[in-house]
Amino acid sequence: MSESNQITKTSAGVPKSAVAILLGVLAFGVFMVGFDQGEVFGFTVPADGYGGAPGNNWAHEFYHDMRHAAGFPCH
Amino acid sequence: MNGEMLNPIEFDNYRIWQKVGEIAAGTILGLSIGSLFGIVFAYSRSSIPASSNKKKALILAGIMWFVLFIIPALKYPANPPAVGDPETIYYRQNLYIAYLAISGFSALGLAFLYRKMKAAQAKKVIVPVIYAAIMATAYFAMPSNPDQITAPMDLVTSFRIASGFTMSMFWGLLGITLGVLWDKLRPHETARLSMR
Numbered sequence: 181m182s183e184s185n186q187i188t189k190t191s192a193g194v195p196k197s198a199v200a201i202l203l204g205v206l207a208f209g210v211f212m213v214g215f216d217q218g219e220v221f222g223f224t225v226p227a228d229g230y231g232g233a234p235g236n237n238w239a240h241e242f243y244h245d246m247r248h249a250a251g252f253p254c255h
Numbered sequence: 256m257n258g259e260m261l262n263p264i265e266f267d268n269y270r271i272w273q274k275v276g277e278i279a280a281g282t283i284l285g286l287s288i289g290s291l292f293g294i295v296f297a298y299s300r301s302s303i304p305a306s307s308n309k310k311k312a313l314i315l316a317g318i319m320w321f322v323l324f325i326i327p328a329l330k331y332p333a334n335p336p337a338v339g340d341p342e343t344i345y346y347r348q349n350l351y352i353a354y355l356a357i358s359g360f361s362a363l364g365l366a367f368l369y370r371k372m373k374a375a376q377a378k379k380v381i382v383p384v385i386y387a388a389i390m391a392t393a394y395f396a397m398p399s400n401p402d403q404i405t406a407p408m409d410l411v412t413s414f415r416i417a418s419g420f421t422m423s424m425f426w427g428l429l430g431i432t433l434g435v436l437w438d439k440l441r442p443h444e445t446a447r448l449s450m451r
Contacts, residue, residue, distance in 0.1 A: 188444050194297045202290035209287025213280045215348055243280030244336070245273055249418050250284060251324065251333035253347035255340075 213243050214252040285425065292319060292429055300443070302370050309434035316430025322362040324422050327355045330394055333418035335411060340402045347400060354397060361389045 212220060221239030247254045296315055303311040331351050339347065365382050372378040404411055 193445075194294075199294055199297075202294050205290040206287045206294075209283045209290075213284040213287070215352075217344060241273060242276035243283070245277035246280035246284060248333060248336055248414075249277070249281075249421050251328050251331075251418055251422065253331070253339060253344060253351050254334075255336065255344065 212239075213246055214250065216240065285429075288323075288425075289429060289433075292316065292433060295319065296433060296437070297442075299366060300437075302366075307434075308437045309431070312434030312437060313427075313430040316426050316433070318362070320423060320426035322358050323355065324426065325419075326358045326390055327351065328415075328419065328422075330354050330397065331400055332415050334400075334402075334404070335406065335414040338402060338404055338406050338411065343401050347402070350397060350400070354393060357393045358390060361386055 216239070218237050218240065221237075244254065292315070296312060299315060300308070300311055303314055305311045305314055331347070331354060365386055368385075369378055369382045372381070
């Protein structure tokens with residue numbers, strides 16, 4: 181007959197590096213999908229349409245539908 | 256696309272491309288909100304009043320869905336494309352961020368208060384009442400969305416319902432997924448020693 185004991189050590193600590201990385205992911209993703217108007221991805225915009233008419237800012241157009249669906253302000 | 260002559264085949268291809276973008280952007284947004292949810296869960300897990308990690312994750316997802324989606328959506332609801340005026344986009348973004356920040360940081364501050372308060376039953380009433388008071392004040396104090404809605408109202412309403420359903424489903428699945436994964440991986444257990 182075998183008997184098994186288990187000791188579990190729990191910790192309430194949260195690794196700071198993990199928090200920093202996740203905060204970075206949060207800021208980058210929410211800004212890119214929810215708020216970018218060509219500030220970060222302006223290089224995808226042809227020279228004549230920087231920040232201007234919808235249809236020219238390709239990065240914006242690419243994540244456009246999700247921005248609307250998630251309720252962020254958009255055109 | 257304002258007032259331009261469109262080639263329907265080109266437009267169709269463009270929309271297919273744009274819908275792929277929605278999936279990509281949804282993944283990025285999901286990762287981002289999931290990151291925030293993970294951080295908040297890791298810090299608050301021990302204070303959430305529930306018997307299992309799955310229930311705790313669902314409760315937290317419900318609170319964050321309410322604070323970060325429902326409350327901002329009541330003041331600045333989602334609009335379908337073509338409703339927003341490009342001229343007011345930065346103003347509308349500032350309003351949205353400000354309201355979202357008031358809601359989010361009030362809830363965060365109150366979460367610390369909740370943890371500090373001793374009266375176990377009273378704090379379950381007091382903390383939500385303070386939050387409601389702050390958000391009601393902000394709701395009436397902050398300016399409304401300046402854009403006139405020129406699209407048919409039933410279209411706008413259906414869009415808002417679809418948006419609300421999508422985001423609610425997202426938050427619900429986020430809570431369930433995190434709860435299940437937390438129980439499977441048990442990241443709070445730094446060491447498990449087995450002795451035979």
